Amino acid sequence: MQLLSYLSRPSIDYVRAVVIMASLNGGECRFMMYNALACLAASLVTRLGWHMLDARPISPDITWREWISIEIKRRTYFVVYQIDGYLSMLSDRSMTVPESRCLVHVPGSGPWWDNLGSPRISGHVPSQFDPNLSKEDVVKSGSLVHSFVDLCSLNRIISQVNDVLWKLKLGLPTYPHGDDFKPDIKFFKCYTPEDMNVTLPIRSLFEIGEFRRIHQMLDEWQRGLVSANKMKDIADTNHAFSSFGSYTHRIHQMRIRYFCLYTYSVPVMHYLHLANRPSFFETQSPNKVFADSPDVASLALTDAPENKAIYDILSNVFTERLNSGLLAYDVINESWRICVDVVYDLVRHLDCNQDIPLERYDQVMPFCLLTSMTVLIRNARICKHVIETSGDAAKVGNARDDLVRSTAALRRLWTLLGDLNHVWRVEGVEYLMRIMQVEEVVNAADLLSGLSL
Secondary structure, three states: OHHHHOOOOOOHHHHHHHHHHHHHHHHOOOHHHHHHHHHHHHHHHHHOOHHHOOOOOOOOOOOHHHHHHHHHHHHHHHHHHHHHHHHHHHOOOOOOOOHHHOOOOOOOOOHHHHHHHOOOOOOOOOOOOOOOOOHHHHHHHOOOHHHHHHHHHHHHHHHHHHHHHHHHHHHOOOOOOOOOOOOOOOOOHHHOOOOOOOOOOEOOHHHOHHHHHHHHHHHHHHHOOOOOHHHOOOOOHHHHHHOOOOHHHHHHHHHHHHHHHHHHHHHHHHHHHOOOOHHHHHHHOHHHHEOOOOOHHHHHHHOOHHHHHHHHHHOOOOOHHHHHHHHOOOOOHHHHHHHHHHHHHHHHHHHHOOOOOHHHOOOOHHHHHHHHHHHHHHHHHHHHHHHHHOOOHHHHHHHHHHHHHHHHHHHHHHHHHHHHHHHHOOHHHHHHHHHOOHHHHHHHHHHHHOOOO
16 A cells, blocks of 8 residues: 555655565565566556666766666666566566667666776676677676676567467467357457468477477577586685675676576476467367377376366466466477476586575576476376386386486475475465475385386
8 A cells, every 4th residue: 555655656766665565475476466566667667768768878977876876777677677577478468568668778787887897807808798708708707797688688588488379379270169260359450360371280389480489599598598507616605795896706696697597497498388289279179280189198187186276276376378388298298308308407407506505596496496396297197107007118118217307306396495495485385386296296206116017
């Protein structure tokens, strides 16, 4: 109520208070409030014109206080922009602030900033942001701007993932309720879906160029990140905290940022590839979109009683598209293996950087753990089904090996989630994972993998 009472005369402090309240509600897993406050913050920064801060050159004669005021607005705007981007994915909506209207320089990217704050460790490392700078020179520069640009790049990819999945829904030559049905919405001139130029039926969304393009963008972004592990020897944790502003402290901050950035991409990769399944088009006659329907076993696993209970809980948090993807067993094998391998890579990433304190983990980490653990739980059940029913010795052997890896990874993430609960109070996520029978899956997998069938 206090936030609403000041809505008619917003100030910098008011916008920052809305952003902080949104983040706190997100940390407490109150996602409806999180989304409402984030949308309010995005509306405010647009209404105040902060999305056009650098539409015109800023006079070099401004005072230090004036420059600080502009820089605060830049940073607040970009915090709102990042939250809005991630929430657009979770809420299945377009971004409130489209990237085409973002006319704001990256915070702290001016030469007067970097020349003061970024030490020249080697002779020819540029002090301004350079998109062609190598990973090694990014670390040498000690500049945090590059990690922020990488974050903005991921936000752009997230918005495109959402757009591509909607194009697939509307652009394929099928309509809900049969081919004879066409919505008669004459007052929406822009309704006509974009033609995807796809011949149906297909065997995988990888046959569609837009899907391959967005996967490649996300994969290249992830592989292009500076490795947080490689900065371990430079950024001595204890020393970094005792020497604020020094080169080692800046490297420590850069390492934390790149550690968290990697975890940001994991749920996005899952979100994209969990859509590569027949049931994604359940309102559009899946058998007309995909050449192969899901087998009976995958449908039975999807319809299991515990899945329905989980779905009811997730419905209060995420949207239909994300919920169904987190529970589906009919994902095309090519995308399913990518989802599983992404989790294995995440576990390696966590193990290589396990010296980073839990207090430095980002708010996105619980969501990253949630999507990853749902993948591992499903993979363990799939492996169990293959071991119990398949007569192919090679398939059984591969399933047994995969089961061991999935179980170990699941136990690792489950332990981490418990540790985070003591620091961040993520009881909601932990309660959900208990309903998903994490401990039962791990124990059953341990027994099954040890049997000689």
